Amino acid sequence: MLDIHKFPCLNDNYGYLVHEPTSGQTVAIDTPDAQKYLAEAAAKGWTITAIWNTHWHPDHAGGNLAIKEATGCEIIGPAGEAAKIPGLDRAVKEGDVVDLGPLKARVLDVPGHTLGHIAYVLEDAAAAFVGDSVFALGCGRVFEGTMDMMWNSLSKIKALPPKTRLFCAHEYTESNARFAITIEPDNAALQDYVAWVKERRAEGLSTVPPVLEKELATNPFLRADVPALQAAMGHPGDTVATFAEIRGRKDRF
């Protein structure tokens, strides 16, 4: 029923068009490349009726105005950075609900990468559009927020239903996998995942969207609360310090 169309954009972004057939509505999740989005929509016979932005970075909101001009769509985006979202019509924050035909997306505040970053959760479709908050085997760089804030945001994602598919905005999985295995070399689920990622990428195939359940068992950034990992990172009993240590190591990797 719900049709989530994924396509590569720019260097390593993913574009998503979400089409709800009973209403005929089509949502653009972020707008890395307006022309690409319009062409992909046209090829499907869809018209973009709304844009849902996750955060203000140009590889996420840079195509807003051109798509709005071409389609007259409504632009929905984060209240916390409303002034930085081109063409914003409706600012949303945690607790707000955004309609997609009969479906309802719940908005989560997930600051850290940027201060206003939000995610859209379509629980009925087991889908979350998470932007640059979490990636397959990774998480976003903490540019504007604090480590504490980012961990709190990731905790909200960890608490979603385990079958939730995480529609993240970049294909970073191969380099994330190379890093993750340095953090937990003995994690068997991670070893399998790393091998799978290598195969997929060697064939030029996508590794996105990951399923939350698998990330909980393998993604080091979601595992900063695991006692054995905390001990290995030198911060027993301290989740935020463990998260900060892992994030710092990745930044230097």
Ligand code: ZN
């Ligand atoms: Zn970003």
Ligand code: FE
């Ligand atoms: Fe990005």
